[in-house]
Structure formats: C-alpha cells, structure tokens
Amino acid sequence: MFSPSQEELCALNKEPVKYGELVVLGYNGSLPNGDRGRRKSRFALYKRPKANGVRPSTVHVISTPQASKECGGTLSGQKLGWLETQLWEEDFGMQEEAFLTQAISSKGQHSISFTLSRNQTVIVEYTHDKDTDMFQVGRSTESPIDFVVTDTISGSQNNDETQITQSTISRFACRIVCDRSPPYTARIFAAGFDSSKNIFLGEKAAKWKNPDGHMDGLTTNGVLVMHPKGGFTEESKPGVWREISVCGDVYTLRETRSAQQRGKLVENETNILQDGSLIDLCGATLLWRTADGLLHTPTQKHIEALRQEINAARPQCPVGLNTLAFPSINRKDVVEEKQPWAYLSCGHVHGYHNWGHRSDTEANERECPMCRTVGPYVPLWLGCEAGFYVDAGPPTHAFTPCGHVCSEKSAKYWSQIPLPHGTHAFHAACPFCATQLSGEHNCVKLIFQGPID
Incomplete structure (x- = not known):
C-alpha cells in the first residue's frame, strides 16, 4: 500500500x-x-x-512616406514620423517594415508580415493565448x-x-x-x-x-x-x-x-x-x-507477438523445404538466412534462391517455380511502425515492389491513397519505406506453405 x-x-x-x-x-x-x-x-x-499558444490581435498597415504622413501612421500609439527623415533614403518600405517588426519583436510579440508591394506591408501582431x-x-x-x-x-x-x-x-x-x-x-x-x-x-x-x-x-x-x-x-x-x-x-x-x-x-x-x-x-x-x-492501434508488443506467431507456425520454402522466419524487429533491415522471400506477382513465399532469372537486363524479374508467374522476387519485411495500421489483423499482405508486410486492410488502405510527389504528381506509396507502389493492386496476398511434417 x-x-x-x-x-x-x-x-x-x-x-x-x-x-x-x-x-x-x-x-x-x-x-x-x-x-x-x-x-x-x-x-x-x-x-x-x-x-504557449498565440492568437491574432493588432493589425498594422505600413505604406509609403506620403501615405504615412497623410494617415499619421502609428505603432502602439507612437508616431512614426521620425522615420521619414531617417530611414526612407534607400528603401523606405523595407526600412519601416523592419522597424515595425523589430518593435513588435522587442515586446516579445509574435507577428506575421504580409509584403503586398514595395510600398505597402501589413503586419498582424499576435498575442498570448x-x-x-x-x-x-x-x-x-x-x-x-x-x-x-x-x-x-x-x-x-x-x-x-x-x-x-x-x-x-x-x-x-x-x-x-x-x-x-x-x-x-x-x-x-x-x-x-x-x-x-x-x-x-x-x-x-x-x-x-x-x-x-x-x-x-x-x-x-x-x-x-x-x-x-x-x-x-x-x-x-x-x-x-x-x-x-x-x-x-x-x-x-x-x-x-x-x-x-x-x-x-x-x-x-x-x-x-x-x-x-x-x-x-x-x-x-x-x-x-x-x-x-x-x-485502438496495435502496439509494438502486438506486432512482435504476430511475428512470433508466424514463425511458430514454421512456414517452409516449398522448394528447399527449409524453415523460414521473419527477423526480429531490431534487425528489420538486415537480410538473414531464414528470411522469407516472395514472388510479388503471385504471392508465393520461398526461401532465398539464386535461380529463375528470365533475363540479364531484368535482374529482379523471376519465374515462380510454383505457378510459373514472372515478377519481382524480394525479401519480405514486417511493417513495424504500429501507427500505420488501421486494424490489428495478422500480417498477410505485402506491398509491391518493396515487400513490406502488414495486415490486409492496412495494405489495401494505403494502396489506394494518392500521396503528393514532387510539384504536381500523386502516387500510392508504401508507408513503411515510401517506395512508389506498382502492380495490379499495389499489394499482394502472401501464400505461405506450412511444414510438411
């Protein structure tokens, strides 16, 4: 107690x-x-x-010397007339703006300066909220x-x-x-x-x-x-x-x-x-x-439990018959011997092998030995950033062509979001590595083979 x-x-x-x-x-x-x-x-x-929030308060309009003279420009009740003889010789607009901004800054105030032209600037003073x-x-x-x-x-x-x-x-x-x-x-x-x-x-x-x-x-x-x-x-x-x-x-x-x-x-x-x-x-x-x-989002512990659950099922390479395992989260960027690899055109999961190339020019294009489909052949990586998951489902789908794995609904959600790219383009991208997605659906369902014994 x-x-x-x-x-x-x-x-x-x-x-x-x-x-x-x-x-x-x-x-x-x-x-x-x-x-x-x-x-x-x-x-x-x-x-x-x-x-530490702020909100807009006073608005100051800064104009040319003539306009300032006519309007009797003020800052917090003080005349700005002396500026006309001391600061207007080179660039009066910038000088007055600088003076006013400095005066506001010296009071510890936030401000937004809108330069409309060389002759006019509007400064919006912000106050504590x-x-x-x-x-x-x-x-x-x-x-x-x-x-x-x-x-x-x-x-x-x-x-x-x-x-x-x-x-x-x-x-x-x-x-x-x-x-x-x-x-x-x-x-x-x-x-x-x-x-x-x-x-x-x-x-x-x-x-x-x-x-x-x-x-x-x-x-x-x-x-x-x-x-x-x-x-x-x-x-x-x-x-x-x-x-x-x-x-x-x-x-x-x-x-x-x-x-x-x-x-x-x-x-x-x-x-x-x-x-x-x-x-x-x-x-x-x-x-x-x-x-x-x-x-309501899966935690790192939940994602780790899903990883261990997949590995405990002892998925096997359908050709080499060796047991596959997703690497631990702290080794998520290192390709390991038991790492699962997948043909992203069909989703068949294998262990790594160095055959099935269709041409010398397309080094990553392989023919799946299970269904003869040709496509990218990449290592699979578990999506570890829990914030990107829309549900807590098991990791069954992989983004193409990067091979990051997450739940079906999370994969399908991100696959249909057009993310800004450059100055005017949009395209879907993997949230875990930002690679532009490709393929018929931008993601694929993975087909694991369980242990034969």
Missing part, C-alpha cells in the same frame, strides 16, 4: 495529457541511423506545463521548431548519407495548435514562427485580403492536408487533398505547388486534424494520430 505522501508524489508525476502523435511516412519505426533529439520518425504532442498550445514543424534546427523533418528518400536510399541538393521542405513549415481543454482539438496552419517570432510572406508569395478584412496567404510549396473518410479504421477511405493557408482556411489545390494563384476557398471544411489526417510538406508526409486513435 502507498502511504499518503507517496500517493501525492505519484499524482505530481503522472503522465501529462497527450494530444496526439505525428508519424513520418517512409520510416519503419525509426530513422535509418536512429532517432536523435528533435529529429525522429514520430513525435508526441503533450500538454505543455504552461500554455492561455487556452492553446502551439507546436511547430519544419526543416530548421532552430529552437522554435519542435519537430525537425527532412526530405524522405524512398526505398533503400533512405539514409543520412543521401544528399539532398535542394530541399523543398520549408524551414518553418507549419504549426499545430491544440486546445488545452477537452476534447483537445488540434488545428493546423501553414508556416511557423522563426527565432524572431515572425512569419514573413514576401512580395512573391501568394497572399490576399479576405472579404472580412483579415490578411491571409500560402507558403511557397504549400502545406497539403487529406482527411480520410470514416476516420482511421478498417472501413476508412481516402479523402480529398486540400491546401491549408497561413490563417488556417481550406483551399483547393493550386495548379502546381508553388503557383502564385490560390485555389478556391472550401467553406464547408476546416483545418481541424482528425485521426488519420495526412499532412504533406512537399518532401515529407506526416500522419496525425489522435491519442484516442492510438489506444
């Missing part, structure tokens, strides 16, 4: 409220060289000890970024040594704002605040004034979101990809990722994240899982 003092101590150390988790597609449980600090394959969002927590995602390793995300390279090239010549992920890509009170609603916004607590939308960025008067805009390559139909369950279906604005409105997609013309406002949709929502940052795609949704 605990003494009262111990009970009080346990209450003080209880786990904080979890809002949800972000899981990066293309990583099977961890980054190739391990998760480190803020750079990892998944990121949990917990209720902060103290709220005690009811929300803010989390920021981007490529930058600066302190405002809570979750550092880099470009995902599909398949076996996915390692830290792979050089990205020019990343398409924004340094301050997006922010997620969560209500601190139940039901802990999470909303996504394009762009994140930098180390100076500012968001800058330059002259070339897509931006506009809405009918109600508030400014809004899009980031260079955009933040796309897809909410699945029916949540993230066995019955889920893909939704429609949309673009999220800096202020959280929902728009149809632009013609290309960086086109200056925005899509159409979708008034009946919101930026509220649902369990299973996908967030694309043009170079990496994230899956949002709610805390409640994760409670």
Whole structure:
C-alpha cells in the first residue's frame, strides 16, 4: 500500500495529457541511423506545463512616406514620423517594415508580415493565448521548431548519407495548435514562427485580403492536408487533398505547388486534424494520430507477438523445404538466412534462391517455380511502425515492389491513397519505406506453405 505522501508524489508525476502523435511516412519505426533529439520518425504532442499558444490581435498597415504622413501612421500609439527623415533614403518600405517588426519583436510579440508591394506591408501582431498550445514543424534546427523533418528518400536510399541538393521542405513549415481543454482539438496552419517570432510572406508569395478584412496567404510549396473518410479504421477511405493557408482556411489545390494563384476557398471544411489526417510538406508526409486513435492501434508488443506467431507456425520454402522466419524487429533491415522471400506477382513465399532469372537486363524479374508467374522476387519485411495500421489483423499482405508486410486492410488502405510527389504528381506509396507502389493492386496476398511434417 502507498502511504499518503507517496500517493501525492505519484499524482505530481503522472503522465501529462497527450494530444496526439505525428508519424513520418517512409520510416519503419525509426530513422535509418536512429532517432536523435528533435529529429525522429514520430513525435508526441503533450500538454505543455504552461500554455504557449498565440492568437491574432493588432493589425498594422505600413505604406509609403506620403501615405504615412497623410494617415499619421502609428505603432502602439507612437508616431512614426521620425522615420521619414531617417530611414526612407534607400528603401523606405523595407526600412519601416523592419522597424515595425523589430518593435513588435522587442515586446516579445509574435507577428506575421504580409509584403503586398514595395510600398505597402501589413503586419498582424499576435498575442498570448492561455487556452492553446502551439507546436511547430519544419526543416530548421532552430529552437522554435519542435519537430525537425527532412526530405524522405524512398526505398533503400533512405539514409543520412543521401544528399539532398535542394530541399523543398520549408524551414518553418507549419504549426499545430491544440486546445488545452477537452476534447483537445488540434488545428493546423501553414508556416511557423522563426527565432524572431515572425512569419514573413514576401512580395512573391501568394497572399490576399479576405472579404472580412483579415490578411491571409500560402507558403511557397504549400502545406497539403487529406482527411480520410470514416476516420482511421478498417472501413476508412481516402479523402480529398486540400491546401491549408497561413490563417488556417481550406483551399483547393493550386495548379502546381508553388503557383502564385490560390485555389478556391472550401467553406464547408476546416483545418481541424482528425485521426488519420495526412499532412504533406512537399518532401515529407506526416500522419496525425489522435491519442484516442492510438489506444485502438496495435502496439509494438502486438506486432512482435504476430511475428512470433508466424514463425511458430514454421512456414517452409516449398522448394528447399527449409524453415523460414521473419527477423526480429531490431534487425528489420538486415537480410538473414531464414528470411522469407516472395514472388510479388503471385504471392508465393520461398526461401532465398539464386535461380529463375528470365533475363540479364531484368535482374529482379523471376519465374515462380510454383505457378510459373514472372515478377519481382524480394525479401519480405514486417511493417513495424504500429501507427500505420488501421486494424490489428495478422500480417498477410505485402506491398509491391518493396515487400513490406502488414495486415490486409492496412495494405489495401494505403494502396489506394494518392500521396503528393514532387510539384504536381500523386502516387500510392508504401508507408513503411515510401517506395512508389506498382502492380495490379499495389499489394499482394502472401501464400505461405506450412511444414510438411
């Protein structure tokens, strides 16, 4: 029995409220060289000890010297007239914007700067919001970024040594704002605040004034979101990809990722994240899982139990008659002697053999000795990232052509989701390694042979 003092101590150390988790597609449980600090394959969002959310407050319109003179431009009640003689000689628009931004920053305020032209800038000042927590995602390793995300390279090239010549992920890509009170609603916004607590939308960025008067805009390559139909369950279906604005409105997609013309406002949709929502940052795609949704997701222990159950059934190679076994999760990238291999055109599972080639040019095209079907012949890997499973079913299906194995309904769900690729293409990809899927159905049912004895 605990003494009262111990009970009080346990209450003080209880786990904080979890809002949800972000899981990066293309990583099977961890980054190739391990998760480190803020750079990892998944990121949990917990209720902060103290709220750090912000909300828009004051709007400042900065114009040319003449307009400033006529309008009597002000900042927090102070005249800006002295700027006209000291700062307008070279580039008055940028100088005044810099001054105002610096003044806001010196007060510790967040702000968003919309540069409309060389002659006019609108700066929206943000104030503290005690009811929300803010989390920021981007490529930058600066302190405002809570979750550092880099470009995902599909398949076996996915390692830290792979050089990205020019990343398409924004340094301050997006922010997620969560209500601190139940039901802990999470909303996504394009762009994140930098180390100076500012968001800058330059002259070339897509931006506009809405009918109600508030400014809004899009980031260079955009933040796309897809909410699945029916949540993230066995019955889920893909939704429609949309673009999220800096202020959280929902728009149809632009013609290309960086086109200056925005899509159409979708008034009946919101930026509220649902369990299973996908967030694309043009170079990496994230899956949002709610805390409640994760409670109904298979755990690592469950996936390990499924692996042991398959191995305990002692599947055999129908030709060599040797027993096959999936390697342990901590050796999920090393091909082992007992590793199961499969012909992905038919699904027959074998042990490794070095025959059946149909040509010298297509090294991976083999003829299955069981049914004579010709197709890719690859090692099978268990899908270890539990967050990608829509159910807790046994691993019976493999994605083609990578050979990652998961439950039937999980495989069929991901097989029909068009994921953004480049600036305007979409294609289905394996969630465990980001390889573009192929074949008639993008996945295949595996045919194991049990022990003859």
